[in-house]
Amino acid sequence: xxxxLTAADGYIDEAAxxxxxxxxFVSSExxxxxxxxxxxxxxxxxxxxxxxxxxxxxxxxxxxxxxxxALAGKTTYDTIIVAVGDDLSAGSRVLESGRAMxxxxxxEGSAGSLTDALTETVIGVQTxxxxxxxxxxxxxxxxxxxxIVLASAAVIAAxxxxxxxxxxxxxxxxxxxDEKLPEGVxxxxxVLRSLIPExxxxxxxxxxxAARTRDDLDAIVTNTTELFSRIDxxxxxxxxxxxxxxxDDKLRKLTAAVGRDYLLDILTHQGLWEDPDDRVREVxxxxxxxxxxxxxxxxxxxxxxxxxFQVSLDGLIGKRKELQDWEREFNSATGEPDRPQxxx
Numbered sequence: 001x002x003x004x005l006t007a008a009d010g011y012i013d014e015a016a017x018x019x020x021x022x023x024x025f026v027s028s029e030x031x032x033x034x035x036x037x038x039x040x041x042x043x044x045x046x047x048x049x050x051x052x053x054x055x056x057x058x059x060x061x062x063x064x065x066x067x068x069x070a071l072a073g074k075t076t077y078d079t080i081i082v083a084v085g086d087d088l089s090a091g092s093r094v095l096e097s098g099r100a101m102x103x104x105x106x107x108e109g110s111a112g113s114l115t116d117a118l119t120e121t122v123i124g125v126q127t128x129x130x131x132x133x134x135x136x137x138x139x140x141x142x143x144x145x146x147x148i149v150l151a152s153a154a155v156i157a158a159x160x161x162x163x164x165x166x167x168x169x170x171x172x173x174x175x176x177x178d179e180k181l182p183e184g185v186x187x188x189x190x191v192l193r194s195l196i197p198e199x200x201x202x203x204x205x206x207x208x209x210a211a212r213t214r215d216d217l218d219a220i221v222t223n224t225t226e227l228f229s230r231i232d233x234x235x236x237x238x239x240x241x242x243x244x245x246x247x248d249d250k251l252r253k254l255t256a257a258v259g260r261d262y263l264l265d266i267l268t269h270q271g272l273w274e275d276p277d278d279r280v281r282e283v284x285x286x287x288x289x290x291x292x293x294x295x296x297x298x299x300x301x302x303x304x305x306x307x308x309f310q311v312s313l314d315g316l317i318g319k320r321k322e323l324q325d326w327e328r329e330f331n332s333a334t335g336e337p338d339r340p341q342x343x344x
Contacts, residue, residue, distance in 0.1 A: 012067060015052040016074035029055035036115060039190060043122045048078035051118060056085035064089030079125050086114055088121060095128050103128065115190055123197050181228050184248035189221050191255050202267060209280055210267055213258065216291045223294040230301045239307055246309050253313040254290055257283045286313055
């Protein structure tokens with residue numbers, strides 16, 4: 001018993017030490033720890049949200065809710081999200097009792113990968129926090145989060161038993177689809193998924209461009225996954241690598257164009273941009289064109305024809321020096337080399 005507790009404390013202490021300096025801790029035992037940490041850090045930067053990701057080994061020493069409770073006593077974050085393998089747990093000092101855990105459970109059930117599940121959980125917590133649903137502030141011993149976790153444990157356990165098989169089945173089906181995605185393509189889809197709720201919020205205020213962009217981005221994420229899944233199933237010789245190179249480049253440029261520093265900012269602060277209507281028109285046209293080309297590529301795979309790519313985003317980037325600069329910064333942050341741009 002003593003050995004087990006010591007090992008558990010080892011996992012928790014390592015995470016607590018890391019969370020003292022950064023919002024995100026990803027155990028070195030987790031595959032792709034560095035990339036996952038960077039992706040999550042972008043999501044929670046500036047928020048009082050901590051994320052701790054462990055391998056399945058941690059489950060031998062402590063459950064997810066127990067780790068949430070322990071980290072609550074060792075840190076001062078408002079919300080803590082924990083992943084042990086593929087299983088998510090969460091607790092919050094500032095959300096309604098049990099709400100953080102509910103958000104984590106829903107994300108775990110609907111997402112196709114651990115990265116997606118964590119990203120959706122963060123977005124859900126941020127959205128719930130914006131609604132100003134709060135509980136009294138906890139003391140320094142983390143008692144509030146402990147209470148949240150324990151109070152909801154019985155309900156969560158019952159729900160888990162009832163829907164566990166369904167959740168596992170859905171996760172396995174979607175995970176199999178995501179396994180067909182090249183890493184570069186999947187990384188861009190993670191970013192696009194995180195942007196969709198922001199466009200949805202803007203669309204709710206009556207912005208027609210945001211509504212159309214939300215729908216197109218959702219279609220792009222869905223159809224990109226479908227395209228690579230169908231290419232793999234049909235064993236189209238040479239097509240997988242061709243599509244991987246094409247869409248890695250294309251989605252990377254599209255992500256920069258629809259990101260928080262460009263199209264989203266233009267839609268929310270049009271008065272601060274030169275030629276905002278032209279800029280919006282350029283990006284909207286590019287988003288629609290990529291969405292339509294994905295459908296055509298899927299049809300080509302179904303007909304066992306070679307893939308044809310007619311949409312180029314080089315002109316979109318080349319027309320605006322700002323986008324070139326942002327793409328260069330994006331490449332630097334992700335470790336990708338700069339690519340030469342061609343003008344329109």
